[in-house]
Amino acid sequence: MESPVLYPSVNKSKPRGKTGVLLVNLGTPDSPAVPDVRKYLREFLMDGRVIDIPALPRFLLVNGIIAPFRAPKSAKTYREVWTDNGSPLKYYGEVAERELQQRLGTDEYEVKLAMRYQSPSIPDGLAHFQRLGLTEIIVIPFFPQYASATTGSVYEKVMDIVSRWQIIPEIRFVNSFLDHPKFVEGFAQLGRKYMAERAYDHYLFSYHGLPERQIRKGDVTKQVCKLGSCCDSLTAMNQHCYRAQCFETTRLLVKALGIPEGKYTTCFQSRLGNDPWIKPYTEDVIKELPKKGIKSVLAFSPAFVADCLETTIEVGEEYKEVFEEEGGEHWQLVESLNDSPIWIDLLEDLVKSKAYR
Numbered sequence: 276m277e278s279p280v281l282y283p284s285v286n287k288s289k290p291r292g293k294t295g296v297l298l299v300n301l302g303t304p305d306s307p308a309v310p311d312v313r314k315y316l317r318e319f320l321m322d323g324r325v326i327d328i329p330a331l332p333r334f335l336l337v338n339g340i341i342a343p344f345r346a347p348k349s350a351k352t353y354r355e356v357w358t359d360n361g362s363p364l365k366y367y368g369e370v371a372e373r374e375l376q377q378r379l380g381t382d383e384y385e386v387k388l389a390m391r392y393q394s395p396s397i398p399d400g401l402a403h404f405q406r407l408g409l410t411e412i413i414v415i416p417f418f419p420q421y422a423s424a425t426t427g428s429v430y431e432k433v434m435d436i437v438s439r440w441q442i443i444p445e446i447r448f449v450n451s452f453l454d455h456p457k458f459v460e461g462f463a464q465l466g467r468k469y470m471a472e473r474a475y476d477h478y479l480f481s482y483h484g485l486p487e488r489q490i491r492k493g494d495v496t497k498q499v500c501k502l503g504s505c506c507d508s509l510t511a512m513n514q515h516c517y518r519a520q521c522f523e524t525t526r527l528l529v530k531a532l533g534i535p536e537g538k539y540t541t542c543f544q545s546r547l548g549n550d551p552w553i554k555p556y557t558e559d560v561i562k563e564l565p566k567k568g569i570k571s572v573l574a575f576s577p578a579f580v581a582d583c584l585e586t587t588i589e590v591g592e593e594y595k596e597v598f599e600e601e602g603g604e605h606w607q608l609v610e611s612l613n614d615s616p617i618w619i620d621l622l623e624d625l626v627k628s629k630a631y632r
């Protein structure tokens with residue numbers, strides 16, 4: 276006689292509600308006016324995962340030095356990057372929100388854009404989800420490579436809010452997606468467009484930098500990270516090392532684009548303060564290129580999925596100037612994924628497949 280199944284492993288009769296998809300980028304000021312830029316910098320840099328020093332010195336540094344002195348300079352740069360659609364970082368986030376919602380439909384999914392700093396805020400996005408009584412929330416930070424200062428900070432903020440809810444739904448966090456075939460192909464497609472137009476002497480892969488201290492803190496074994504050749508491969512032991520993930524991103528892109536060994540460099544931009552940041556520094560690398568006879572450069576910025584101050588202005592304009600001052604002749608920035616269909620394909624895949632978490 277067959278024994279009755281007392282506890283079926285799948286309870287198919289339990290109704291399922293919608294899944295909320297929270298798309299989170301870093302944030303941007305509400306306007307390029309100095310007070311809004313100061314407000315943004317204050318919130319951003321007071322995050323203990325970004326300036327990882329004790330709260331009191333951080334407060335004094337941010338409110339007494341960085342925000343007052345940096346805000347007017349940053350505001351000037353924000354005015355340059357601002358378009359009729361506002362900040363490109365936010366605009367492309369809004370496009371992604373709209374397009375992804377259209378792809379997923381409204382029966383099963385609710386898509387919301389949030390910014391880690393400023394608006395639209397993570398608390399507002401999550402409060403909207405809470406009112407809908409969702410079954411699951413999927414959080415997709417817009418950072419291809421994990422860093423405590425970015426992805427980690429988004430996780431902390433989401434967990435802090437949700438931990439106070441009476442009902443906590445299932446939550447899935449995407450951790451990184453640098454090795455997703457659509458991420459690699461997305462940047463490769465953009466690069467090929469420029470490579471078809473002319474030959475380049477060299478290819479630069481410039482990533483946002485990070486203080487070396489933050490990389491060391493991430494090495495829980497205290498034995499793996501030497502901030503050097505340890506980043507030549509991505510293994511289970513250094514999978515969360517931001518520097519190692521950036522080198523891996525370059526390797527994947529170089530392979531997809533067929534760039535020969537010796538014709539490319541991985542480097543790190545946007546230093547803040549006097550502490551050592553991860554090397555090599557982009558500016559140092561660029562200054563050496565013309566001395567080696569390199570006259571033309573195609574520059575990728577694959578730590579960002581949307582164009583922003585760091586890509587359009589820093590890589591596209593400021594580094595171009597440095598290169599030309601040193602004798603370089605042709606500098607071309609490869610724009611970010613922005614509103615390309617393959618970026619929306621990638622987001623759809625991150626929602627539907629559990630392989631990337």
Ligand SMILES: C=CC1=C(C)c2cc3[nH]c(cc4nc(cc5[nH]c(cc1n2)c(C)c5CCC(=O)O)C(CCC(=O)O)=C4C)c(C)c3C=C
Nearest residue numbers: 301302303325349364422424425483485547578583584585
């Ligand atoms: C790859 C993603 C990013 C990492 C890692 C990151 C770390 C990091 N950033 C700062 C300081 C600043 N970053 C600024 C702008 C900025 N940073 C990122 C992404 C990462 N930051 C983006 C997408 C942007 C652009 C936002 C936009 O609106 O366009 C700025 C503000 C601009 C300026 O004043 O220059 C600062 C400051 C630190 C200290 C840090 C790691 C510890």
Ligand SMILES: [Fe+2]
Nearest residue numbers: 301483545585
């Ligand atoms: Fe930054």
Ligand SMILES: [Fe+2]
Nearest residue numbers: 500502505506
């Ligand atoms: Fe490393």
